Amino acid sequence: MAEHDAQPGAWGQAREMNGLEALMWRAEGDPRLRSTISSLELLDCTPDWDRFLAAHDWATRLVPRFRQRVVEPALGVGVPSWVVDRNFDLHYHVRRVGLPPGSVWTDALALAEQLAMVPFDRSRSPWEATLIEGLPDGKSAFLLKLHHATTDGLGAVQLLGMLHSSRREPSPEKPQVSAPEFEYTTPTNLFTRQLTQDAAALPALGARHAAGLVRSVASPERSLRAAVRFTASLRRVLADPDSDGSPLLAGRSLSWRFMTMDIPFAPLRAASKTVGGSLNDAFVAALLGGFRRYHDELGVPVDSMPIAIPISVRKADDPEGGNAFAGARLAAPVGVVDPQERMRIIGLQVAQAREEPAVAALGLIAPALSRLPAPVISQLAGGLTKANDLQASNVPGIREDRYVAGARIERAYGFGPLPGCATMITLVSHGDLCCIGINVDPAAITDLERFERCLREGFDEVLALAS
Template identity: 40%
Template sequence: MADTEEVSDLERWAAAAAWSRRPVLDPLETMMWRSERHPARSATSCTVILLDREPDWERFRNAHEWGTSLVRRLRQRVLDPALPTTAPVWVDDAHFSLDYHLRRRPVGGSGSIDDVLEVARELALRPFDRSRPLWEGVLVTGLDGGGAAHVLKIHHALTDSAGTVQLLSLLQSHTRQHTPDKPVVALDEEQPTTDALQLARDGLRDGLAAAPVRALQGLRAGLSAALRPQTVLAETLRYGASVRRLAAAPPAPNSPLLADRDGRSWRFLALSCSLSELRAAGRVGGGTLHDAFVAALAGGLHRYHAVHGVDLEQVPVRLRVSLDRAEDPMGGLRFAGAMIAAPSGIEDPADRIAAVRGELLSLHTERALDAVRAFAPVVGLLPADVGAAVLGLGVTADASASTMQGPTRATYMAGARVEGIYPFGSLPGVAVAATLLAHVDQACIGVNVDERAVRDTDVLQACLQEGLDEVAALAR
C-alpha cells in the first residue's frame, strides 16, 4: 500500500508541475478575465478548510512555499497587451512575496463556524490586486475547541473550483507527520522580459503573419461545406436551435421572492449531511449524488417560499456541467452552464430526484453546451462590456448548483486533520449559489446568498438543511 501511495503522490506532483506549462490564457479565460465586474460579475471562488487543531505556522508556511515552487502559476501574474491584439499571458512576478499571499489572523467573535465564514466573506469580496498572482490564503486561528481554518481565495483565470480542490490536495498528506523527500522543484529559466506594449505589437505581427494561413483554412472549410451543403445546413440548424434553447428565457417562472438582487452583498452559509446517505438517496430515486443534491436544494427552496406564503412548484436552477476528460491536465476552466426547471413542488423526495434526473439527462443532448467557449476567441477581442453581456446570457436562474469530488480519506495540513472543505462560488446572476464537495463521508455544502434578495438568511439556512435531511432520510 505504501508503494502505491508513493507512486500516486509522485504522479500527482508531476501533474501539478505541468499545470504551468501553458503560458497563454485560453479564449474562455481571456473573456472572463477581461469582462469581470467584481463582485456583481465575479470570477472569484473561496474555499474554507476546517482543521481540528492549529497547524504549526512554519510547517504550514513551508508547505505553501514548496507548493508555489511546484506550481509556477502561483508565482505568476497576468499581463494584458496594451491593445487586444492577442490573448493575455502569464509572466513571473518579479516581486512575488509569499507573506503577501499567505497570512494568519485570529477568528474573533466566539470562534464559531459563522465567524470563520464572515472572515471568508470579507476576503472573497475584496478585489484581487490584478498586478499580482491571483490567490490569497488566510490561516484563521482561535476557533472554539482549539480548531483552525484555512481560507483560500482564487481567481478563475488561474483555475476553477474543481482545480482549487486539486491544488489543495498538493498541500495535504495522509499522516500528521511531516512528509520527507518531497521533490524539490527548480524553477525554469526566467521568461524573456516583455511589457504590455511589446505584447500588443507581437500579437499584431503574429496575427498578420497568420492571416494567409487562416484564409486558406477558411477557403478549405468553405469548399468542404460546398461539397456537402445539406449536411452542413442540417448541423448548423441543429446547433442554432440548441443555442436558442440554452439562451432562452428560464424554463420556469422566476421567484418573486428572489427577484431583487444585484450580486454585490454576499453571505456565506455552511451545510452538511452524510455523503453515503445522500448518494444512496440518489440511487433510491434512480439518480446520482448530483441529482439528490439538486432535489434537496429544490425542496429547501420550496420550504423557504412556503414560510413566506408563496407556492413554488418549479424553480429555474443553473447547473455546472463538467466537460472534464481523463487526459485533461490540472487547472483550467472545463465546465459549461445550463438551466433546468427543478421540480420543487413534488412532495415525495424520491419522485423529485427522478424528475431532476430526467431534466439533467435532457441536457446531454444539447449540442451547444459549450457555445460560450466556442464564441470566446472572438468575444475576447471585443470591448469588455460585450464579454460581460455574453457571460450573462441565459443567467436568469434563481439558484445554481454544482458538485465536485474531494478527498476520499482523511487528510492533514501541517499536522492538522482536515475536518471539512466548504467551497463558495461567486453569484453568477443568481440569488443562491450552492456547491457540494464530497469529503470522505461528508457532504460539505457551501452556499453563497445574495443578501439583497434574501434578508432572512437564517430562515433560508434552516429550510435548506431540512431539504437535505429529508432527501438523505431516503437512505434510512
C-alpha cells in the same frame, strides 16, 4: 496524487487564458460579476506557522501559476496572459488571523466571507491564503481564495490533491524545484507577440477551413443537417429558461453570506439510486425542496425558478488546472412536492442539457466576446447569470485523509461566486461526508436562519428515501 508524487509544472501550464477565462477576468467591470472562488477547510489542529509558510513557498515553486500575474495586451486586443511576476512576495499572499477568545465556526465563516468579498489586486497573482486560528479545541481553518480565471472546481480539487500531504509528518522526498525566473512582458510586447502568432497561424487555419469546405461540398445534405441541428441547439442553450425568477429572490447587492452544512455521503447517494439517478440529482432535488419550503413559509409559493448547473467538458487527457465547463440553464421544478419526482425531472433535464450539440457553445463564442469593451462584456455576461435564482455545483472531492502542514483536514467546503445570481451552493465530497458550501446574497435571501433551516429540511426529505 499526494505532494510526494506531484509533477513540477504539471498544473496550470497554459500561458494564455482561454475564451471563458478571459470573459470572467474582463467581466469584472461590473463589481457584481466578480469571480472569486474559495476553499475553506477545517483543520484538526493549528499548523506550525513556519512549516505552513514553507509549504506555500514550495507550492508556488511547484506550480508556477501562483507566481504569475495577468498581463492584458495593449488596447485590450488579444488574450490576457500569465507572466511570472518580478515583484512576487509570499508575505503578501499568505496571512494568519487570530479569532477572538470564545469564537466558533460561524465566526470563521463570517471572516471568510469578508475576505472573499475583497477584490483581488490585479497587479499581483490573484490568490490569497489565510490561516484562521482560535477555533475551539485548538482547531483552525485554512482559506484559499482564487480568481475563477485560474481554475474551475475540478481543477481546484486536482490542485489541492497534489499540494496537500497524505500524512501528518513532513515529506522530505517531495520534489524540489527552483522558483521560476521573472519575465519582462509589457502590454505592447504581448500585443505584438500575439499578433505575430495569429499571422503565422493563418495558413494552417485556412487549410482547416478549406478541408472543411471540401467535406461540406462532398456531403452537402449531411453538412446542412448538422448545421441546422447545431443552430437549433444553440438557440436552446442560449435562451433563457422557461421560468420567471422568484419575486421573493429578486434583490441583488454586492454582499455575500456564507453558511455550511454536512450531509452523509452514503445515504444521499442511496436516495438517488431509488430512482436510478445520480448524487447530483439528489443534491439539486434537496436544494429545491428547501427553496419550496422557504417560499411557502413566506407566502410566495412558486412552481419553478431559473437555475444553472455547470457541466464539465474536461477530457481525460486535458492538462490539469484551468477551466473546462459549460453551463446548463434549467427551469427547476421547485413546486414538485414528491422528492423522487423532483429527482427524475432534474435527472432528465441535466441529461438533455448534456446531449445538446451546442452545450459548449459559450466556450466557442467566448473568445470573440472577450475582445469586446469591458462594459459590453459585463452586460452580456451578466445577462447569462443575473436571472438565476440558484447556481448549484457538485464537485467530487478527496475521499482520503489529507494534511496541511501537519494538520488533518476534517471538512472541506467550496464557495463559488455570486455573478449577479441570488445563491451559489456547492457540494464537495470529503471522506464520508458531502460538505455543502452556501453563498447567498442577503438582498435576495432576507431571512438567513429560516433559509438554512429550510435547506436542512429539504435534505432530510431526500435522505429519508434511503431508509
